[in-house]
Amino acid sequence: MNLNDLLNLKPENFKDKDISIEEILNWFTLCDAYWLHSGKPSDPHAELTSGMCSNGFFDCLRVLKYVNLSDILANQLARKIRAVIGDQKVDWVIGSPMAGITFSHDVARAIGALISMFTEKDPDQKGKMLWKRIAIPEDDTVLQIEELTTTSKTLNAVIEAVGSGNPNPVNWIPYIGIFVHRPPKLPVDSYGDRKVIALIETEIWAVPPDECPLCKAGSIRYRPKTHWKELTGKR
């Protein structure tokens, strides 16, 4: 399987079929969207934009930008959510910017929701979100979908934005659908009163260099975006 094979996959062939986590991670690897440190100090590790060190790297956009892959993977997550919530009505699906907007739209279609919408980044306050264009009626059920979750920060920003921007209370479904869930320490089963349903789940830590076990052990740091080949050993 190479990238070209991947881009020729047909969503209709995966409608009723579970794809293994290993297979999905292989797709990520083919898209240069995923890398995890081997544990060997002789192998390099990642230097994040923030300056922190990390043992892993995920960039979902490198996979989800492909229309067929987003469609297939959104269907996989929707199936997983349906397996938990059964036939419960889902009126709205709400995602968050940027990569999450199109992905949550694909999940909305796959799960049979009526409406797909998303919060917006607040241009005046970093990390805050806004909800101002449309009102959710009180009786409608709302499912939150995220593309990548490391901490509860974005999840909560979405809840807070809708909570303060919507004219009436919102009926959230008590689950949150996450494409890639990568907290620093597993297990994380829920955020607040909502349980996590994740398609991919793995632990990835990030620490300042002076606390980094890989730096201490002599591993070199590389920035994933500019030194992908050196970091992953890909030729």
Ligand SMILES: [Zn+2]
């Ligand atoms: Zn380090």
